[in-house]
Amino acid sequence: xxxxxNIFYLCLLFGALWGAIWTTLITLLxxxxxxxxxxxxxxxxxxxxxxxxxALTALAPEKxxxxxxxxxxxxxxLILTVASGANPLGxxxxxxxxxxxxxxxxxxxxxxxxxxxxxxxxxxxxxxxxNIEVICLRFLKxxxxxxxxxxxxxxxxxxxxxxxxxxxFLLSNxxxxxxxxxxxxxxxxxxxxxxxxxxHFGSYLLNSAMVSVVTVLITLFFAVPxxxxxxxxxxxxxxxxxxSILLIYMxxxxxxxxxxxxxxxxxxMRNTLWGLMLVYPATTIPVALYMLQGYFRGIPAELEEAGLxxxxxRINVIRKITLPLALPALASVALYVxxxxxxxxxxxxxxxxxxxLYTLSRGIAELNSSEVPRQHLMAGAVIATVPVLALxxxxxxxxxxxxxxxxxKG
Amino acid sequence: MSTEPTPPKGLGPLAxxxxxxxxxxxxPTFLIVLSVVLFPLLANIWISFKPVTLGDLRAPSIxxxxxxxGNVEAAxxxxxxxxxxxNSSRKSDIxxxxxxxxxxxxxxxxxxxxxxxxxxxxxxxxLGDYEAGKREDVIVRVxxxxxxIDRPINVKDTKAxxxxxxxxxxxSNDFTLDNFRxxxxxxxxxxxxxxxxxxxxxxxxxxxxxxxxxxxxxNMTFRGRSFLRGLYLSPYxxxxxxxxxxxxxxxxxxxxxxxxxxxxxxxxxxxPINFLGQRVAEISIFGLSFDFPVALTVVIxxxxxxxxxxxxxxxxxxxxxxxxxIYEAAEIDGATPIQQFRFISLPQLMGIMAVLFLLRFIWTFxxxxxxxxxxxxxxxxxxxxxxxxxxxxAVSNLGAGAAVAVVVFLILLVFSVIFFKFSxxxxx
Numbered sequence: 076x077x078x079x080x081n082i083f084y085l086c087l088l089f090g091a092l093w094g095a096i097w098t099t100l101i102t103l104l105x106x107x108x109x110x111x112x113x114x115x116x117x118x119x120x121x122x123x124x125x126x127x128x129x130a131l132t133a134l135a136p137e138k139x140x141x142x143x144x145x146x147x148x149x150x151x152x153l154i155l156t157v158a159s160g161a162n163p164l165g166x167x168x169x170x171x172x173x174x175x176x177x178x179x180x181x182x183x184x185x186x187x188x189x190x191x192x193x194x195x196x197x198x199x200x201x202x203x204x205x206n207i208e209v210i211c212l213r214f215l216k217x218x219x220x221x222x223x224x225x226x227x228x229x230x231x232x233x234x235x236x237x238x239x240x241x242x243x244f245l246l247s248n249x250x251x252x253x254x255x256x257x258x259x260x261x262x263x264x265x266x267x268x269x270x271x272x273x274x275h276f277g278s279y280l281l282n283s284a285m286v287s288v289v290t291v292l293i294t295l296f297f298a299v300p301x302x303x304x305x306x307x308x309x310x311x312x313x314x315x316x317x318x319s320i321l322l323i324y325m326x327x328x329x330x331x332x333x334x335x336x337x338x339x340x341x342x343x344m345r346n347t348l349w350g351l352m353l354v355y356p357a358t359t360i361p362v363a364l365y366m367l368q369g370y371f372r373g374i375p376a377e378l379e380e381a382g383l384x385x386x387x388x389r390i391n392v393i394r395k396i397t398l399p400l401a402l403p404a405l406a407s408v409a410l411y412v413x414x415x416x417x418x419x420x421x422x423x424x425x426x427x428x429x430x431x432l433y434t435l436s437r438g439i440a441e442l443n444s445s446e447v448p449r450q451h452l453m454a455g456a457v458i459a460t461v462p463v464l465a466l467x468x469x470x471x472x473x474x475x476x477x478x479x480x481x482x483x484k485g
Numbered sequence: 486m487s488t489e490p491t492p493p494k495g496l497g498p499l500a501x502x503x504x505x506x507x508x509x510x511x512x513p514t515f516l517i518v519l520s521v522v523l524f525p526l527l528a529n530i531w532i533s534f535k536p537v538t539l540g541d542l543r544a545p546s547i548x549x550x551x552x553x554x555g556n557v558e559a560a561x562x563x564x565x566x567x568x569x570x571x572n573s574s575r576k577s578d579i580x581x582x583x584x585x586x587x588x589x590x591x592x593x594x595x596x597x598x599x600x601x602x603x604x605x606x607x608x609x610x611x612l613g614d615y616e617a618g619k620r621e622d623v624i625v626r627v628x629x630x631x632x633x634i635d636r637p638i639n640v641k642d643t644k645a646x647x648x649x650x651x652x653x654x655x656x657s658n659d660f661t662l663d664n665f666r667x668x669x670x671x672x673x674x675x676x677x678x679x680x681x682x683x684x685x686x687x688x689x690x691x692x693x694x695x696x697x698x699x700x701x702x703x704n705m706t707f708r709g710r711s712f713l714r715g716l717y718l719s720p721y722x723x724x725x726x727x728x729x730x731x732x733x734x735x736x737x738x739x740x741x742x743x744x745x746x747x748x749x750x751x752x753x754x755x756x757p758i759n760f761l762g763q764r765v766a767e768i769s770i771f772g773l774s775f776d777f778p779v780a781l782t783v784v785i786x787x788x789x790x791x792x793x794x795x796x797x798x799x800x801x802x803x804x805x806x807x808x809x810x811i812y813e814a815a816e817i818d819g820a821t822p823i824q825q826f827r828f829i830s831l832p833q834l835m836g837i838m839a840v841l842f843l844l845r846f847i848w849t850f851x852x853x854x855x856x857x858x859x860x861x862x863x864x865x866x867x868x869x870x871x872x873x874x875x876x877x878x879a880v881s882n883l884g885a886g887a888a889v890a891v892v893v894f895l896i897l898l899v900f901s902v903i904f905f906k907f908s909x910x911x912x913x
Contacts, residue, residue, distance in 0.1 A: 103747070115751065208821045219702050220713070226790065227717055233743050234731040242741075249746040297517060300510035308507035309500065316511070318905070323522055325901060327851035329870045330890040333877050334528035335521070340542045357521030360514055389506060418724040420854045425878070436726045449734060449741070456727035467722045468715045 079133075080201025082210060086132040086194045087125055089214045093189040094124015096221070098155070101182040102164050109174055110251030114165030119158035124186050127151040131187065132194045144187050151183035189217060231460075238266055238454035245449065266454035274451070275430060276458060279438040283417055283459075286351050286434055290416040291409045293356040294363050298408070301360070302367035303393055307376070317368065323361040328421050336425055346428045354422050359412045366411070370404035371397065410470050417463045435459040526894070533887035534660045540881065545574030547582060547615065547647045553640045560631040563595065566640050570612070571620035579651045582612040586645040588625070591633035595626040615649075664888035673867070680781060681850065681868040688788035688849040693842060695789055696796020697834070701826075703797065704804050721794040729858035732787055736760040764865040780864035784856055788849060796841055803837045804830065843904040847897060869893045 098120025106113045127147045131139060155163045156179075162168070163179045193213045197206060236252040237245060244251070254263065261268070270276040304310070305317050335354060339345040344353075374397060382392045398405070423437040433441070439455040496504060548571050555564030566588070572579050588594065588606045597603060601610035601623070610623060668674060703714050720728060735743050738759040745757040760783045765776040807830070815825050853870040856862060862871035870893060877886020 099751070103751075106750070112750065205819070205821045208823050212822055216702055216705065219698060223699055223702065223717060224713065227720060230728060230731045230735055230790075231719065231723075233735050234727065237734060246741040249741045249743055250750060297513045301514040304507040304510040308503050308510075310504040310507040313507075322901060323518055325847050325851070325897060326522055326526065327853070327870060327890075327893060327897065329851070329853045329873045330529055330894050331522065331525045333873070333883055333887050333890060334525035334532060337532060337537070337542055337883060338525070338528065353517075354521055357517050360517060364514060414722060418726075420724070420726050420858070436724055439724075439726050439730065443730060452730060453734065456724075456730055460723045460727045463724065464719055464722055467718070471711075471715055471718070 079199050081207060082194075082197050082202050083132060083199035085207065085210055086128050086190065086197075086199070089193050089210075090128020090132075090186075090190045091121040091125040092214070092218075093186050093193070094127070094151075095121040096218070097124075097182055097186045097189065100221070100225070101178055101185070105164055105171075105174065105178040106250055107252040109171050110248060110253045111166060111171050112250070116155065116159040116163065116165055119155050119163075120182075120186075122158050123151045123154035123183075124190070126154050127183075127187055128190045128194075131190055132197075133199050135198050136194075136196050139191060144191060147187045147190075148180065148183040151186055152179055155179065155183070193217065234453050234456050234460070238450050238457050239263055240450055242448040242450060266448075266450040267458070270451060270454055270458065274438070274442070274455075275433070276435075276438065276455065278431060279433050279435045280458070280462075282348060282432060283435040284462075286348055286355065287413050287416040289352045290355040290359065291412045293352065294359045294412045295405065295409060297356065298360050298363035298367055299398070299405075300393075302364045302371055303397065305364065306368040306371035307379070320361050320365050320368075324358075324365070328358065332421060332425055335422075339426065345426050346432065347426075348432055350426050351419075351422060351434070354426075355416045355419060359415055363408045363412055366408050367401070367404055370401055374400050406470065410467065414463055414467065417459075529887050529890050529894075532884060533664050533891045534662070535657075535884050536659060536661045536663065537883045538881050539878065539883055541576070542883075543573075545572060545577045545579055545617075545651045547571070547579060547649055548573050549584075549645050549647070551586075551641050551645055557629045557633070557637075559629075560634055561628055563626065563628045566592075566625040566627055568623040568625075568645060569620065570615075570623060572615040572618060574651075575618045577651070578617055579615045579649045582615050582647060582649040584608075584610045584612060584623070584645050584647050587643040588627070589633065589638040589640065589643075591630050591636070591638065592627040593630060595628055597625045598623045601625075661884070664882075664884040665891075667885050668888045668892060673872075676865070677867050677869055677872050680865060681870075683778075683781060684785055684788070684852075684856070684866075684868050685846060685850045687782075687785040688792070688852075689842060689845045691785060691789035692792040692845060692849075693796050693838060695793035696798075696841075697800055697838070699793060699797040700800040700804060703801055717797060718794045720791045725791075725854045726858055728791065729787070729855060733761065733859060736783065738762065761860050762864050778865055780860055780866050784859055784866050787859060788852070788855060791855065792845065792849075796845070799837055799841055800834055803834055807833050843900075847900050847904065850897065850900065851893075869896075 095117050099115040099117055102113045102115040105111075127150055130150055131144065131147045134143070152163070159165070163182075164175050166175075168175055193210060195213075197210060232252075236254075239254060240252075256263070305313065305320070331354075336345065339350050344350040378400070379392050379396055382396045383389075387395065418436065419434075420436040420440070423434045424440055427433055427437045430441075435455075436459065439452070439459060442452045442455050550569040552567050552569075553564055554567050556562065557564050568584070568586075570582075570584070586608045588603075588608055590606050594603055594608075597608065598610060600612060601608055603609075608625065612621075612623070699717055703710065703717070734741075736745075737743075738745055738757045742757065744760070745754070748754045749757070758779070761780050763779040766779050767774055768777045769775075811829055812825060815829055820828070851870060852868075853874065856866050856868055856871050857874065860866045862868075862875060867875070869889060873886050873889045873893065875886075876889055877883050
C-alpha cells in the first residue's frame, strides 16, 4: 500500500514555494502600507508553507473542510513565528503590532488557500502523468497570474502613489507608500490642483480632447466610404489596394517627421493644432479602413442587394443598411483611433511650441525636468492615463471584437 | 470567318459606374494619404540628398530698420530718412530686391538714392541683388514743413514693403551625397544597427511569448477574470509618455528609486543599479565572462511589458474560436494537458503567431517614443529611429537625419517584402 505518492511530494514542493512567494509579497505589501522596513522571512515562510501543505494534503480531498483549513492557517502562523524568531515580518512584534497580526494571518490564509486550490481534488496518492501535469500547470498558472498582475500593476501603482506624495518624503523613504489621510483632501491632491491652476493642464486636457475627437471624426468620415468600396464594390486595383493598405500603416512615423516638420514649418502650419489634425487622421485612416473592410465583408451582401432592389441608391444603402449593422465595428474603430490620437507623442512633441496649444503628451514632456517635482510629473501622467483607460475599459468588449475582426478568422 | 460568340471585352456600363463610384469613395482617403504619407516619403528622400540644417528652414528675407536722423525743430530743418536694409541669412542670396514706402506728405523730399523713383509721396527703389549677409543704407534727404512740426509723424508708421526672390533651400538645385557618406562612415552606424536588431527581435519574441502565456491564463474561467484582462491590457492603452516616465522613476538609481530600494531591502543587490544608464555589466558564468547590455535589455523588457497585451488579445481571440470538440476527443484519447497544448493549441495558433510576429517585428523596428523617453538613446540603446531624431534635431542636421530615415525605410521595405511573401493569402 503506497499511501503517499508523487502528488503528495509535489504538494509539499508547491507548499514551500507558495509559502516563500507569498511571504515575500505580503511582507512587501505591509512595508508599502506601513512604511516600516519589514524584511521578508523567505525561508521561514517556505518551511511554514511546507508543513502546512503536509498537514493539509495528507488528507483525502473531501476532508479538507473550512475548519481544517483554518487549523492549517493557525499552524502556518505558528511555524512562521517560531521559525522567524517571533518576527514573522522581519521586525519585532512591538512595531506596528495590530497591522503585523493582520498581515500575518492574511498571509497564512492566502498560502493555505493557494495550496488548497493547487491540490484540489487530488489525494496524497500516486498518480499518472496526466494528473501530475494538471497539478504542475495549476501551480504554474497561479504563479503566472500573480507574476503578471504584479508586473503590470507595479508601474501604475508607483505612478499613482508618487503623485500623492511629496518629493522630499519620497527621497528619504522611497518604499513608504502609506497615505496620510489626516492631512485632508486638499493636501493629498495638491499636485493635481497645482497642475490645473499653475501648469495649464485644463487647457492641455481640452486640446487633447479636441484633437482626438476631430481625428476620430475625420478618420471615420474618410475610412467608412473607402472601406465600403474595398469590401463591396468591384473595380480594377481592388486586390492591390486591399493588400497594400496595411503597408501604409508600416511606414514609420520617424521617417515622416523630418519632411513634415520642414514642409509645415515653411507653410506656417507647424505650431498649430490643425497640423496635428491633418497628420493624425492620415496615419489612422489606413488601419481604420483595414479594420472596417474586414467587418463590412462579414455583413451579408443579400441585405444590401435587397435594399438596392427596393430602389435605394448606393449611398442610402450604406447609410440605412450597412452603417447601422456595422455600429459595433464603428465604435471599436473610433475608440482605437481615439486612443492613438490621445497617446500620440512624437508629432505633438515636434510640432507644438506654444504652451496654449500643448496636448497632454506634450505638456507632460515639459514637466520632465529636474526643476519640476516628481509628484507633479506623476500627477500629469495620471491625468493623461485616466480618461483613455476609463474609456477603454468601459468599451473593452467592442474594442476586442473590432480589433480582432479584421485579421482573425474564426 | 466564323462569328463565334465571345465574352464582352472591357467593362460594361454598369461595371463602369460601379468603378467610378468606388474611385469616388476612395478619393478622399487617397488624397490625404498621398499628401501626408506618400509625398513626405518622397520629400524625405529629396531632403536626404540636400545639405539642409534646421536653421535653413527659416527662409532668408529682408530686414529693415527705418529712422529719421537729424534734429527737426523748425520748418525748413533738413534730415535724413535712413533705411538700414540687410539680408537676414548669412548663407543664401536674395535676388531682385525692390522696396516701396509711403513718405509723409508733410516732408519735402530734397534728394534720394539713384536707384529710387518718387511718384508723389510713394518712394520705389530697385535695389538689385543682396548676397548673403549684405547690409546697406538707403538715404532720403527731406526738409520739414510747418505742418510736420505741428503734427510730427513717425516715419516708421508707414512700413516699407519689400519684394524679392529668395532662394528656398528645400527647392534649390544643391545636392550632395555627404549625408549618406556621414551615415555609413560614422563609427556608430554598426552598433546602432545591431542595437536596433537586438531590440526588435528581443521585443517581438518576448512580447509574443509573454502574450501566449497570458492568453493561456486568460483562457481559464475564474472570478475576476474580466477585471484582470482589463488590467493586463492597460500597459498597451495608457499613453506612452505616462508609463515610460513612471518606469524612469521606478528604475531611478538615485534616492527615491522604488525598484532599487526594493531590491536592496530584499537583499538581492548591494548597491543601486543604474538600469537605464549602464551600458554593460560583466557577468561570468562557469568561468565564461561576457558583457551583458543592461540598458538595452531594460528597454526591451519595457517593450515586452507594453506590447504583450496586444499579442494576448489576438491569441486569445484565436484560442476561443477553436472548437472544443477537438479537445474533448483528445481528452478521451488520453492526451495530457501539455500534449493537448503542444499538438492541438499550438498548431492552431501558428498562423496568428506568424502574422503577429511579422507585424510586431516591423512596428518594433519603427518604435521611437519608447526608447527616446526612457533613455534618450544613451547607454547603448540608440536604435536607428532614435538616430534619425539625434541627427536631425539634436545635431540640427536635417539632411543627415533624412539620410538615416532613408536607411530605415529601405530596411523596412525588405521586411515588408518578406511579410508579403509569408502572409497567408486569406488573412489579408
